[in-house]
Amino acid sequence: MAVLGVSGLFATETDDYDPSRFFAFYHDATACLVHNGRTLAAIEEERLNRDKHTNRFPINAIRACLDASGTDARDISHVAYFFEEAYTDQDIAREALDDPGMPLVPSRTLLHQRITEATGVDLSDRPTSFLTHHETHAASAFYDSGMSSALIVVSDGNGERDGICVFAGDGDGIRLLHAYNRSNSLGHFYTAVTKYVGYKNFDEYKVMGLASFGDRSVYRKLFSELYAFGPDGNYALANDRVVKTLIEEVGPPRRHDDPITRVHKDLAAAAQEAVERIGLHVIEHWLRRTGLTDLCLAGGVAQNTTLNGKLLKLPGVRRVFIPPSPHDAGAALGAAMIIDRRLHGRVHDVFSPTAYLGAPLGDDEHIRARLDAWGDFITYERPEHLERDVAAALAGGTVIGWTQGRAEFGPRALGNRSILADPRPAENRDRVNLMIKQREDYRPFAPVVTAPDAATYFELDGAEADHSYMGFVVPVREEHRAGLGAITHVDGTARVQALREEQNPRLYRLLKEFEAVAGVPVLLNTSFNNHAEPIVQSVDDAVTSFLTTGLDLLVVGPYVVQRTDTPAEALAKSRLEIPRFCQVVRTVDRHGENQVIIRTSRPNRRTPVSAVLAELLREGGRISDLPLAADEREELVREVRRLWDNRLVVVSPS
Template identity: 40%
Template sequence: MLVLGLTGGLDLISENIFKIPFGSQHDASATLIENGKIIAAVEEERLNRNKHTNKAPMKAAEECLSISNYLLSDLDWIAIPLLEKSLDHSLAHMAIEQPDFGCYTSRTFLQKLLMRKFNIAVNPDKFYFVNHHEAHAASAYYPSSFEHALVLAIDGEGQGYCGAVYSATHQEMKQLRTYSRQRSLGNFYTDVTFHLGFKEFDEYKVMGLASYGDSSRYRSKFKELYSLQSEGNYDFDFSELEERLYQIIPRRLKADELTQQHCDLAAALQATLEEIVLHVLTYFQGETNHKNLCLAGGVALNCTMNKLILSKGIFENVFVQPASHDGGLSMGAAFLAHTHSSATRIEPLSHVYLGTHIGDDQSIVKQIEKWSDFCEYEQFVNIEEVTAQCLAQGSIVGWCQGRAEFGPRALGNRSILADPRYGSNKDRINSIVKMRELFRPFAPAVLEKYAHEIYQIPAHLKNFPFMTFTFDVKDEYVSKLEAVTHVDDTARIQTVSKEINPRFWNLINSFHKLTGIPIVLNTSFNNNCEPIVNSVDEAITCFLTSDLDVLVIGNTLIRKINPSIIHNKLLQLMPKLSEGWLLCGTSLLDNEQYLLRNTFNDNVSITLSRGIFELLLHANSFATFTELISRLVKYKGTDFINEPFLNEIYSLWSRRVITLRPTSN
C-alpha cells in the first residue's frame, strides 16, 4: 500500500490565481508512506525557499517520489486533508468570480494540477479526502506507539473549527468533541502576538517572552473574556479582546522597545492558554480514563504548555507530533488513507530525518569546489572530533548531514551548533547569525544517557528527541549551561540517541570528552529570511551571508578564505530572482519606481535601484553580474560598480530575494 499525503494551497509558486491569504493553507508538505512506514516527508518551503509557503506542494511530492524511486502512477491513494465538498465549493466560487478559470470538481482540479507537474493523468478515484482536525489527530496517534490514548488536535482554525478531541483505541479514533473557531485559542494567541508587535507565525517568540513576565499582573483582564464550563466546555468572547488589550497597553510597533508590560502581557496570555487546555484535558481524561495523551495542531508546538501538561501527572505518557503545525497534515492524511484500506499498523515515529539527502562526499566536494573563490575546504575521517574541537574553541558551526528533518525543528542534520556553556554564544548567534531578538532562547541537544542527570524529567520517561517539551534545569547546571538555559531556568531539550543519529551522537560525545558537558547548543541552520537550508548551495549561501565561523557538510570542513572581501567578489556570481519574486516597474507623477513583489504575500515589496532592476531583468542564472553589466552598455563604467551597488546586491542575497551561484570551474 503506497500513499502520498499532500497539504497546502492550489497555486504553483509562479501563480496567485486563488489569492489565498499568506496565513491560510500554509506550511505545504508531502508525505509518502509504504505499508505503514514513512519513507519520505518534505515541506514545500525547503524546496521553493519561501517560509511557511501556501503554494501547492508539487516540489515536495516530486521529492518524496524521487527519494523512494517511485512514480506518481505507483500510488494507491493520494490523501488530502480537506473535505471534498469544501474544495468543491471553493472551485465553484472561482468559476463564478473568474469565468476564464473553468469549471472543476475537487478531483478534476487536483488531477489537472498533478498533470501540470508530472505529465501523468492520475485516476481521480485515487484522491482520498479527510477532515482537517482528524488529520492532525491521526498524525499524532498512529505513530505514537500507544494502543489507547486521548487525542487533542488544537490550532487556529480549520474548516470552521479550532480543535477536536478523540478517544483512540485499537487503531481507531472516535471523535468526542469539536470546538468552533469562535473559541479558538490559537487565534487568541495570534491576536495577542500581533498586539505585542510581532507578525504571523511569531507565536513561539511570545511563548519565549512570557518567561520574562509576571502573569498575575494582567490575568484578571483575560479572565473577563472567558468562562470554564462543565464537561470540558468553555466560552470565549473575542468581541472585547482588542478593547481589553488597548486598556492594558497600546499596540506595540515592531521597532518599539520591549518593556516589562509586554513581558507581563505575554505571561498572562500563556497562563490563559494553559488553564483552558488543562480544563479540557482534565475532563476528557476523567471520562475516558486514558493514561496516554497525543497532541497535534499548531498550539501543540507550545512546549511550555506541554511541560505543564506532563508535570500535572494526569497522563503517564504524552506524545507530541513533532510536525504539529499544518505541515503535519500530509502525514496524518496519509495515515488515514492507509488505515482505511489496510490492517497493517503504522510504524512508531522514532525520528524525522525523512527529507532530502545532503549527498555523498564526492558530490559534496564537487559542489563546494564551485565556490573556491570564497571558501577553502578540508576533509577528515574524524569529522565529529574535529567539529567538537571547533566548538570547544568557541566557533559557531553550521552542520549539515544526511537527510533533512521534517517539521519546524532542526534536530542535528541541518543545525547551527555552539558551545552551550557561555551566554555570550547565545547573544552572538541571536544578533549576528540569526539576526533575531536577544531574548529568544536556544535548545540543548543532550546525550540521552545524561538527560535525567541535568534536567528534572519524570523518572519513568526517557526519550525526548523532538524538542517538544521544556524541562527545569537542575540547580547545579544552570550556571554551567548559560547559552541553553532560559531566563526561567528551563530548556527545550532534544535527547540524542546513538542508535537514531550516530554521527550527531558522536559529535556531542566528543565534545563531552573535551569539556565534561554532554550537550551542544542546537538551532536551525538558516537566517531570519529563509527556511532551514536543504542543499549544499543553500548551506554555503547561509555561511557566506552570516558570521558563522565554520561550515561542516558530510566529512568536509569549510572556512571562508577572506570574509572581508566577499562583497568584492559578488560580481563573479550568476544571479537570478528567487522563485515567487517578480520585477515591477511603475511610473507615478514622473517618479519612476522599481520594485520587487511576490506571489505569496501582497503586503511585501522591495524598492530597487534602477541599475539593479535592469540587471535583474536580464538575469537568468547563466551570466555573471560582470557579464550582464558589459551587455548593458549604458551602465558600463566604474561609476556603476560602487559600494552602494555592491551593498544592494549583498542585501538582496542575504534576504534570499535573489539567488547567486558560481560558474562551474
C-alpha cells in the same frame, strides 16, 4: 503501492491563484509518501521553493518524495488531502467573490491537475480522499506514538468547523469524542495577541519566549474576563473581543520596529497563562472522563512547548507524545496514514521510526561538486577525524553550520540542518541571536543532549515522554544552569532534544567528542537558517546561509568549509536571479518611476532596487559583465549583498 498525502493550496508559480490571499490558510504545504505502515518520505515545500510557510501546491515536494524513496509515480495507489472537499471548494469560492478573474475549478480537479504537473502521470483515476482536518492531525500523532490507546487532543487555528477536537485512539483506529467550535479557538486567541504585540502570523513562538520575562498577574484580570469555564470540560472564549479589549484597555498595538516594553512582556505572560489554563481545563476533563492515561497532542497549539511541559506533571498521566511535525505539514502525513491504515491495518507500532524523512543532501561526490562550484567563495577540506576536530572547534568558541543526510521533517532542527555552538557561555546565546540568526535577543535556544545523560542535566521526571523532537520545555537542573548559560532560559528552563545513538550516529559521536573536551555531552542546537528563509535544504542553501551570516565554519557531510577573503570579487562574477516567489516591477506614480522587488507571497513587501540591478535581475546576468566604473561596481555589489542577506536575490556561483 504508496499513498500520497498532500497539504497546501493549489497555487503554483505560474497560475492565477494568488497565494497571498490564502496566507492564513493551507499554509505549510507538504507532500508525504506512506506504504504498508511505513513513512517513506515527508517533505515541506518551503524547503525547496525557499518561501517560508508557503501554501503553494507542493509540486517540488512531491517530486522530492518520489526521488528520496525511489518510488515511481505510477505506483501511487491513493491520494489523501488534509481538508474536506466541500470545505475546500467553499473556501476557494469565497475568495473568488473578491477576484472575478480568479479561476473557479473544483478542488478535486485542481488536486489531480497539480499532481499530474508534478509527476507527469495522470492519477485522476486513483481513489482520492478529502479528509477532516483535525482527524488528519490526530492520526499524525497517534499512529506514530506507539501507544495502544490514548486520548488525542488537536488544537490549532481551526479545522472545518472546530478549534479543538478530542479523540480516543485504540487498535480500531481514531474516533471523535467532542469538538469545540472554532469561535473558541486557542490558536486564534494566541495569534491575536501575537499581532497586537507587534509580530505576524506564525510568530506565536516569539510570544511564548517573551512570556517568561513578564508578570502574569498584571493582565490576568483583563484576559480572565474574556473566557469562562463551563462543566464537562467546556469553555467560552470571546475571540471577537480580544483585539478590541487590548486596544481599549492597554493602548495601540506595537509596531514591529518599536521597542519591546514591560507591557508587552506582561501581556505575553498573561496570554500564555490563559492558554495554559484553558488547555489544561479541557485535557484534564477528558482524561478523567475516559480514564485514559496516555496522551497525544497535535495541531499548531501543540507547538506551545511551555504548555506541553506542564502536561508532564499532570496527575494520572503515564505517557505524552507530540510528533516532530504537529503543525499542518504533519496533517499531510496524517492523511496518508489514515488511508494506509484502512488498506493494511496496523502493520507496525509506528509509521515513522525516524524524523529524518526529508530530502537528502546527496552523496559525497555530489557534495564535493557543489562545493567546487562555490570555489570563488569558499575552501574546504575533509578531515580524518571530523567529529573530534569539530568538537574541539566548538569548545574553542566556534559557531558551526552542520548539514548532514536527509533533512528533518517538521519545524525543528534535530541535528541534520542545525547551527551548533558551545552551550556553556551565556554570551553565545546573544551572539547566535544577534550576529548569526539576526533575531530578537530575548529568544531562547534549545540544547541537544545524549539521551542517557539527559536526566543528569534536565528535570525529566513526571510522565514519560519522547524528548527526541524538542516538544517539551523542562527545567534545567539548578546545579547546571550557570554552566549551561547559552541554553538556559530566563526562567531556568530549556526545550530539550534527547538524542539516542541509533537516531543520529554522527551527531551522537560529536556530542561524545564534545564531552571529552568540554565536560558536558550537550550542545546548543538551533535551526540552520537566517531570519529571512526556511531551514536550509541543499548544499547550495547551506553555503548561502554560511556566507550571509556570522557563522565561523560550515560542515557539509564529511567536509569542513571556510570562507575565502575575496567575497566582493566572487559576488561580482556570480549569476544573479530573482527568487521564485518575487517579481521585479517598474512602478510609476506622481513622484516618478521606481524599480522594486515585490514578493508574490506574504508578506507582500516592496523593496526598492536600482535601475541597473533591476535590469540585471530580469536578464539573469553578472555584475562583472557590466561596463561600470570601480565605485559604481562596488556600490552595486553592496546592494546585491543587502538583498542577498534578505533572500531577495538568488546568487549562483560562476
